[in-house]
Amino acid sequence: MISIKNLSVTFGEHVVLNNISMNFLEGHVHGIVGLNGAGKTTFFNALAKTLKADEGLIEKDGIALTIKDTAYLETVNFFYSRITGNEYLKIFKQTNADFNLQTFQQYFKLPLDELVENYSTGMKKKLALLAILKQDKPIFILDEPFNGLDLETNKILELIITTLKQKGKTVFISSHIIEPLLTTCNEIHLLENGRFIKSFEQAEFNKIDDALFGKLKEEATQIISDAL
Amino acid sequence: MTASLLYIRIKQLKREINGLSLYIIPIIAIAAYIAFVTFKEFQKGQNAFYIIIALSVLCLSIHFSRKDKTFVFKHLDNPHIQIFLEYVLLTLPFSITCMVTKSWYCYPILLIALFCIPLFKFEFKQRASFKKLSHIISATNFEWISGFRKQYISIICLYILAIAFCWLKILPLFLLWFLTIIILSFYSECESIQVLREGNKAPKHFLIAKLKACITYVLILYTPIVIVNSFFNPDFLIINLLFIPIQISLLAFAICFKYSSYTANKIKIGNNLPLAIVSMGSALPHFLPVPAILFIVYFYKAKDNLKQYLDD
Numbered sequence: 001m002i003s004i005k006n007l008s009v010t011f012g013e014h015v016v017l018n019n020i021s022m023n024f025l026e027g028h029v030h031g032i033v034g035l036n037g038a039g040k041t042t043f044f045n046a047l048a049k050t051l052k053a054d055e056g057l058i059e060k061d062g063i064a065l066t067i068k069d070t071a072y073l074e075t076v077n078f079f080y081s082r083i084t085g086n087e088y089l090k091i092f093k094q095t096n097a098d099f100n101l102q103t104f105q106q107y108f109k110l111p112l113d114e115l116v117e118n119y120s121t122g123m124k125k126k127l128a129l130l131a132i133l134k135q136d137k138p139i140f141i142l143d144e145p146f147n148g149l150d151l152e153t154n155k156i157l158e159l160i161i162t163t164l165k166q167k168g169k170t171v172f173i174s175s176h177i178i179e180p181l182l183t184t185c186n187e188i189h190l191l192e193n194g195r196f197i198k199s200f201e202q203a204e205f206n207k208i209d210d211a212l213f214g215k216l217k218e219e220a221t222q223i224i225s226d227a228l
Numbered sequence: 229m230t231a232s233l234l235y236i237r238i239k240q241l242k243r244e245i246n247g248l249s250l251y252i253i254p255i256i257a258i259a260a261y262i263a264f265v266t267f268k269e270f271q272k273g274q275n276a277f278y279i280i281i282a283l284s285v286l287c288l289s290i291h292f293s294r295k296d297k298t299f300v301f302k303h304l305d306n307p308h309i310q311i312f313l314e315y316v317l318l319t320l321p322f323s324i325t326c327m328v329t330k331s332w333y334c335y336p337i338l339l340i341a342l343f344c345i346p347l348f349k350f351e352f353k354q355r356a357s358f359k360k361l362s363h364i365i366s367a368t369n370f371e372w373i374s375g376f377r378k379q380y381i382s383i384i385c386l387y388i389l390a391i392a393f394c395w396l397k398i399l400p401l402f403l404l405w406f407l408t409i410i411i412l413s414f415y416s417e418c419e420s421i422q423v424l425r426e427g428n429k430a431p432k433h434f435l436i437a438k439l440k441a442c443i444t445y446v447l448i449l450y451t452p453i454v455i456v457n458s459f460f461n462p463d464f465l466i467i468n469l470l471f472i473p474i475q476i477s478l479l480a481f482a483i484c485f486k487y488s489s490y491t492a493n494k495i496k497i498g499n500n501l502p503l504a505i506v507s508m509g510s511a512l513p514h515f516l517p518v519p520a521i522l523f524i525v526y527f528y529k530a531k532d533n534l535k536q537y538l539d540d
Contacts, residue, residue: 050421050492052536066540068428078420078493080370082377084356090367092426115356131422
């Protein structure tokens with residue numbers, strides 16, 4: 001069990017995560033959804049410990065979560081200039097014994113001998129994903145992993161997430177597109193104004209759209225029809 | 229709007245000036261000095277034409293390397309004029325003074341050259357040279373791989389010259405010192421948090437590993453030249469003995485300076501000026517211990533800063 005206890009993050013006056021307390025089952029895929037500014041990336045940053053929370057605890061089986069426990073794929077990936085894809089991958093030690101680059105390359109087809117700065121957004125995302133898959137970590141945090149990927153790779157990514165789940169890994173994913181979350185997640189958690197307001201089991205996934213966009217649709221329908 | 233690109237540039241300039249804080253003073257002083265030197269040269273008239281060529285080549289190289297060309301040509305009105313105006317403003321402090329000298333005719337020539345530069349619309353795509361570099365330099369020392377690819381022409385030329393003249397007094401040391409300045413620039417980018425955390429090292433061990441790798445490469449590169457130089461110039465033995473530790477302390481300072489202000493995914497352009505000042509100082513006898521002192525100070529600052537990224 002991954003337990004979040006009274007987690008708060010503020011930037012100046014702005015409260016981004018507001019005293020969150022939540023339990024996440026291990027070995028499950030957890031989708032995190034919310035409108036823009038809900039606090040998804042900040043929640044992931046706190047989970048991956050790339051930012052220090054003002055208050056609160058994050059525990060795994062009752063022990064404080066450590067940096068070693070998480071692999072984090074950020075929304076935007078940064079690469080040192082004039083480095084090839086191969087060199088970037090070599091930076092990371094392979095701790096996942098099952099990882100086979102050649103197999104992934106059959107689908108990803110990355111020009112690994114070329115400089116990463118010449119890669120498209122989708123190619124950079126695939127390279128960053130390969131780097132984290134090389135590592136054997138219990139928790140995978142994927143922030144907007146489907147952004148910029150082509151249709152085939154989107155499907156491959158769904159299969160990767162499913163395989164990680166089968167191997168007992170805990171996966172946290174956010175996405176602006178709900179569909180891939182519906183096929184991969186065990187639970188989807190709705191984040192609003194820095195708080196988890198509702199969690200949906202697979203049987204309730206059909207209610208997510210209303211929960212997420214209900215208020216927005218209500219407000220915007222009339223405004224847009226007036227404006228157009 | 230024809231001035232929209234200039235408007236963006238002014239905004240960017242203001243942001244950079246704010247980021248540089250007091251370091252802007254020496255930059256302005258250097259620019260003013262160069263403007264003064266060019267004015268003097270225009271007055272003499274002998275080198276005026278070379279200055280105009282240098283300014284044109286500078287703008288041409290900026291034009292070839294800029295990555296916003298596609299955006300500017302696609303989205304801005306009169307892109308050709310906007311880019312031309314940008315180059316005119318950039319070269320203005322170093323060229324306009326010729327109008328009040330006998331070299332006045334150089335200014336219209338410069339304007340014609342600058343007007344032609346935006347006609348080149350293509351963008352150079354960087355090619356990966358030395359693809360097997362990670363067989364020699366470990367991928368974990370990505371700063372060296374990246375830096376070597378960026379500057380390999382200067383690095384190879386300087387090193388060959390240092391070897392070729394290793395029997396001479398001072399010159400090979402001067403060339404190696406210049407090489408050190410190039411190596412300092414390897415440490416101006418801040419890697420991603422994933423790369424930083426690879427190996428799960430504590431801040432102190434992380435810094436020591438970085439320092440060890442850098443020292444190893446410097447020793448491999450510099451020691452043979454310094455030994456041969458000492459053999460031919462035994463009267464310079466003390467200078468030669470001090471040379472490598474000074475270069476190492478300079479590079480050690482650069483590494484600690486980078487990590488003392490490390491922010492993931494950022495390029496620390498503002499660090500270049502203090503590094504340049506310290507490296508210049510390291511060539512002056514009275515300032516020789518400065519890099520070593522700064523290294524010790526910044527080692528602890530870097531350790532403190534890295535705690536937030538590497539400690540649980």
